Amino acid sequence: GEDVEQSLFLSVREGDSSVINCTYTDSSSTYLYWYKQEPGAGLQLLTYIFSNMDMKQDQRLTVLLNKKDKHLSLRIADTQTGDSAIYFCADGYNKLIFGAGTRLAVHP
Amino acid sequence: DTGVSQDPRHKITKRGQNVTFRCDPISEHNRLYWYRQTLGQGPEFLTYFQNEAQLEKSRLLSDRFSAERPKGSFSTLEIQRTEQGDSAMYLCASIPPGGRDGTDTQYFGPGTRLTVL
Numbered sequence: 001g002e003d004v005e006q007s008l009f010l011s012v013r014e015g016d017s018s019v020i021n022c023t024y025t026d027s028s029s030t031y032l033y034w035y036k037q038e039p040g041a042g043l044q045l046l047t048y049i050f051s052n053m054d055m056k057q058d059q060r061l062t063v064l065l066n067k068k069d070k071h072l073s074l075r076i077a078d079t080q081t082g083d084s085a086i087y088f089c090a091d092g093y094n095k096l097i098f099g100a101g102t103r104l105a106v107h108p
Numbered sequence: 109d110t111g112v113s114q115d116p117r118h119k120i121t122k123r124g125q126n127v128t129f130r131c132d133p134i135s136e137h138n139r140l141y142w143y144r145q146t147l148g149q150g151p152e153f154l155t156y157f158q159n160e161a162q163l164e165k166s167r168l169l170s171d172r173f174s175a176e177r178p179k180g181s182f183s184t185l186e187i188q189r190t191e192q193g194d195s196a197m198y199l200c201a202s203i204p205p206g207g208r209d210g211t212d213t214q215y216f217g218p219g220t221r222l223t224v225l
Contacts, residue, residue, distance in 0.1 A: 004150070031212065042112075042199055043151070043216040088150050095141070095164065096214060098150030 002026040004089060006099035012106055018076040020102045022089035027070060029091040034063065034074045037086045037101070046074070046087075081106050110134070112217035114200050120223045121190055128186045129220045133202030140183050141214060142175055144168065145197040157183060190224045197221050 004024045012018045024032070030051055035043040049056045049063045049072070056063045062075040072089050086101040113132045121127050133140050139158050143151035154173070155165045159180040169175075172190075177183040187194055198221075201214035 033213065035216075040221075042114075042218040043201075045213055045215065048213060090150075093212060094139075094156060095153035095166070096143075096151070098152070100148065100150050 002092065002097045004091060004097050004099040006087075006089060006102045008100065009103050010105070012079050012104070014079060014081060014106050014108050016079055018074075018079045018083070018104055018106075020074045020076075020087050020089075020104065022072040022074075022099055024070050024072065024089070024091045024097070026091050026097065027067070029093060031091075032063075032065065032072050033090045033096070034061075035088045035090060035098075037088065043088065076104075079104075079106050081108075112200055112202055112215055114198075114217040114220050116220055117218060118221050118223075120225065122225050123192060124189055126186065126188045127190060127222065128184055129198055129222075130182060130184050131200030131217060132182045133200070134204070134215060137202035137204045137215075138180070139203040140177060141201040141203075142183070142185050143199040143201065145199055145219070146195075151199055154185075187222075190222075192224045195222055195224045 006022045031048045033048045034046040036046050037043050047058045047061050060077045064073045084106045086103050088098045088101045090096040090098045115130045141156040142154040145151040154169050155175050157177040160177050172188045175185045197219040199219045200217045
């Protein structure tokens with residue numbers, strides 16, 4: 001069945017770049033998404049990428065898509081303490097398939 | 109947009125009781141989704157509606173679960189005879205007609221956290 005996998009934890013120093021990786025199995029999705037979840041809260045859409053693109057930049061966020069390897073990454077430049085959260089990648093049409101999430105910890 | 113709202117935000121109940129959650133999507137959003145998120149996991153799809161029609165249900169949605177969207181606006185999710193394994197965050201999301209910016213981005217509410225004792 002469809003599956004999305006992510007590494008579970010990432011720790012970075014404030015000001016450094018963070019790179020969160022994701023692999024997926026469903027190659028029919030038109031869009032792939034990155035969501036952010038803070039403790040006890042719902043999911044906040046961060047960005048998305050059209051499946052025909054290989055890169056999208058949105059302020060501090062850069063999304064890279066390698067369709068051949070079914071690999072998606074999210075780079076956060078100049079990571080701040082406010083970026084500490086769980087990040088989910090998701091693909092699918094209608095029913096989104098989420099990874100288990102990557103917990104990003106930002107330390108001084 | 110005022111955002112997707114869910115009520116209640118927290119619910120504690122005893123095993124065997126029935127519970128009902130409500131979701132109000134963003135105004136004029138015609139597609140509405142329910143997901144369940146357990147601790148340490150990503151959300152899992154439960155069901156979705158287009159207007160008042162329930163178009164797909166996950167195998168996760170046992171016969172103790174029922175969802176409705178009678179007038180194509182708000183939706184309710186009822187769990188009968190709750191079990192401890194039902195403890196989770198229940199998330200609702202909605203999409204406007206045709207998607208925004210041509211995408212099918214789902215906009216999520218804050219969730220209802222259910223604890224079954």
